[in-house]
Amino acid sequence: xxxxxxxxxxxxxxxxxxxxxxxxxxxxxxxxxxxxxxxxxxxxxxxxxxxxxxxxxxxxxxxxxxxxxxxxxxxxxxxxxxxxxxxxxxxxxxxxxxxxxxxxxxxxxxxxxxxx
Numbered sequence: 252x253x254x255x256x257x258x259x260x261x262x263x264x265x266x267x268x269x270x271x272x273x274x275x276x277x278x279x280x281x282x283x284x285x286x287x288x289x290x291x292x293x294x295x296x297x298x299x300x301x302x303x304x305x306x307x308x309x310x311x312x313x314x315x316x317x318x319x320x321x322x323x324x325x326x327x328x329x330x331x332x333x334x335x336x337x338x339x340x341x342x343x344x345x346x347x348x349x350x351x352x353x354x355x356x357x358x359x360x361x362x363x364x365x366x367x
Contacts, residue, residue: 295349
């Protein structure tokens with residue numbers, strides 16, 4: 252008879268603690284460490300042959316704040332005669348070190364320049 256009373260008393264004292272934990276834990280919780288995240292700014296964009304064709308300048312977001320595309324800085328030397336173009340997310344593929352364009356250089360050159 253004593254054992255059920257001890258269990259009941261333990262549960263009753265644990266309830267306020269559980270309620271406090273629920274309040275503290277409300278909202279987003281960061282579970283990623285620094286090795287999970289990286290910046291893509293100035294990451295190389297290469298063609299299928301492995302030749303560098305540009306660099307990522309920014310990730311573009313839609314009106315809901317969700318990633319929608321990349322802004323790529325094409326060509327140029329020391330930022331002279333380079334130009335930025337916008338491509339959708341699925342136009343590039345990550346190979347572990349850099350982005351590989353699924354678009355040809357000619358297709359990228361034919362895109363309307365991005366004007367901020």
